[in-house]
Amino acid sequence: MENHSDILKRNGLSVTESRKKILELFLDSEGALAHADIEKNTDVAFDRVTVYRTLQTFVDKGIIHQIPTTDNSILYALCKHNCQQGHHHDNHVHFICNSCDKTFCLDDVTVPDVKLPKGFTPAQAAMVVTGVCIDCKG
Amino acid sequence: MENHSDILKRNGLSVTESRKKILELFLDSEGALAHADIEKNTDVAFDRVTVYRTLQTFVDKGIIHQIPTTDNSILYALCKHNCQQGHHHDNHVHFICNSCDKTFCLDDVTVPDVKLPKGFTPAQAAMVVTGVCIDCKG
DNA sequence: TAAAACTTGCAACATTATTGCAAAAATCTT
DNA sequence: AAGATTTTTGCAATAATGTTGCAAGTTTTA
Numbered sequence: 001m002e003n004h005s006d007i008l009k010r011n012g013l014s015v016t017e018s019r020k021k022i023l024e025l026f027l028d029s030e031g032a033l034a035h036a037d038i039e040k041n042t043d044v045a046f047d048r049v050t051v052y053r054t055l056q057t058f059v060d061k062g063i064i065h066q067i068p069t070t071d072n073s074i075l076y077a078l079c080k081h082n083c084q085q086g087h088h089h090d091n092h093v094h095f096i097c098n099s100c101d102k103t104f105c106l107d108d109v110t111v112p113d114v115k116l117p118k119g120f121t122p123a124q125a126a127m128v129v130t131g132v133c134i135d136c137k138g
Numbered sequence: 139m140e141n142h143s144d145i146l147k148r149n150g151l152s153v154t155e156s157r158k159k160i161l162e163l164f165l166d167s168e169g170a171l172a173h174a175d176i177e178k179n180t181d182v183a184f185d186r187v188t189v190y191r192t193l194q195t196f197v198d199k200g201i202i203h204q205i206p207t208t209d210n211s212i213l214y215a216l217c218k219h220n221c222q223q224g225h226h227h228d229n230h231v232h233f234i235c236n237s238c239d240k241t242f243c244l245d246d247v248t249v250p251d252v253k254l255p256k257g258f259t260p261a262q263a264a265m266v267v268t269g270v271c272i273d274c275k276g
Numbered sequence: 277t278a279a280a281a282c283t284t285g286c287a288a289c290a291t292t293a294t295t296g297c298a299a300a301a302a303t304c305t306t
Numbered sequence: 307a308a309g310a311t312t313t314t315t316g317c318a319a320t321a322a323t324g325t326t327g328c329a330a331g332t333t334t335t336a
Contacts (some may be wrong), residue, residue: 014282014333026258047285054283059318068206072293072323093252099262106258110334112250114231114265119272121246123236127252127265128206134257152302152313173292185316190293192314210292211322283332292323301314306307 011061018046022054023063031095032067032077032103065090067103068126077105091125097133104133144163149199156184159190161201170205170215170232170241188193203228206264229263235271242271 002010004020004102021044026033038044038049046054055076058064067075079090093109094104103104111127142158142165151157160176171220176189184192193214196202205213217228231247234240249265 006254016254018284021306028308031192048247048323049286049325050284066208068208068264070204070212070264071212072212076154076212079268093254095254095260097256105139106255109252109254111265112252114267116231116233116247116267117244117272118271119275120233120242120267121270121275122233122267123269125265125267126206126208126264127249129254129260129263130256131254131261132259134255137259153312154302154313185315186292187294246321278336280335282334286327286329286331287325290316290323292321292326294321295319296317298317299315302311303313304311305309 007063011063013057013061017055018044018050018054020047023058026076026078027063030102030104032075032105034073034075036073046079063080067094067105069096075103077103080095080105080107093127093129095133096128096130097136098130099132099136102133145201147190148168149201151199152193156188156192157195160189161196161266164202164214164216168240169244170213170240172213174211188271205232208235208267213241215241218243218245224241231265231267233271234266234268236268237273237274240273 005015007023008015008019012116022038024087025038025041025044031103034057035051038055039048044051055064059066059076062079063074065079069075075094077090077094090105091107091111093111095104095106097104112123116122142161143153145161146153146157159172163176164171173189173193176193177186193202193224197204197214200217200257202214203217207213213232215228215232228243229249231249233242233244235242249263252263254260
């Protein structure tokens with residue numbers, strides 16, 4: 001079973017306290033995390049700058065991916081599939097619950113292809129669905 | 139032919155210089171605008187706060203809609219169809235060009251339905267495609 | 277274990293966003 | 307059309323968020 005350090009090593013990263021802790025946060029959390037979530041977590045008391053740099057490093061290495069939102073914040077979530085450096089395979093749909101505000105990676109729901117107008121060449125597609133999640137329904 | 143003031147009146151808004159100018163910017167621009175685009179526009183010299191509040195008002199009234207991005211900025215674009223207050227119909231796909239960075243509302247491309255896992259109830263769906271636009275191809 | 281490479285935290289700074297309130301402008305009323 | 311009412315604006319202050327350089331501290335390499 002692969003642990004924090006293994007994931008870091010596999011990606012050619014030095015194994016440091018901050019990276020282990022932040023990675024652990026992602027492994028322990030079901031949904032996606034915003035920068036603020038990580039900074040506010042009482043267990044983690046790293047410098048803001050370290051959090052910014054760690055998240056950027058993880059994105060670069062393909063350990064986490066970004067989820068687009070309309071509220072001026074970036075959400076980050078673990079890449080479940082094998083993402084290579086600079087080549088993400090996070091083509092799954094994201095679900096943001098209007099009730100509990102949690103964000104889910106629907107790993108089994110693939111972003112469908114769409115037919116673009118003539119002249120437009122797609123490279124990547126992201127899809128975000130809002131609504132009520134399985135924990136808040138009823 | 140409906141002009142700036144008509145649109146504002148129709149939405150129950152006072153007709154003011156800032157609202158007319160900002161709305162004009164949207165009517166004149168093909169793509170979507172970020173807050174910074176509006177603020178940096180030389181023709182518009184309003185207070186930052188006014189721009190924030192005007193954009194929020196326009197969103198509330200359904201005159202413009204927000205486009206999700208992964209770069210910590212919110213893009214705004216005119217609602218082409220009749221959006222009612224608090225009830226947007228901006229269910230079209232957005233395209234962001236990696237070359238010129240312009241954002242297009244593909245009004246004729248509808249966001250496809252996806253089958254969500256059991257327990258998830260969708261309310262709204264957004265889709266953003268990146269790639270090369272019609273102006274930059276070749 | 278020492279040297280090399282990398283990471284962290286601090287400090288300073290830059291940008292972006294929010295709130296209260298008084299002045300100014302737009303709308304309403306007569 | 308002029309004053310009263312309502313709404314909007316701009317300023318000031320404050321908060322939140324993001325970036326960069328550099329010295330000190332860690333991790334990795336050999």
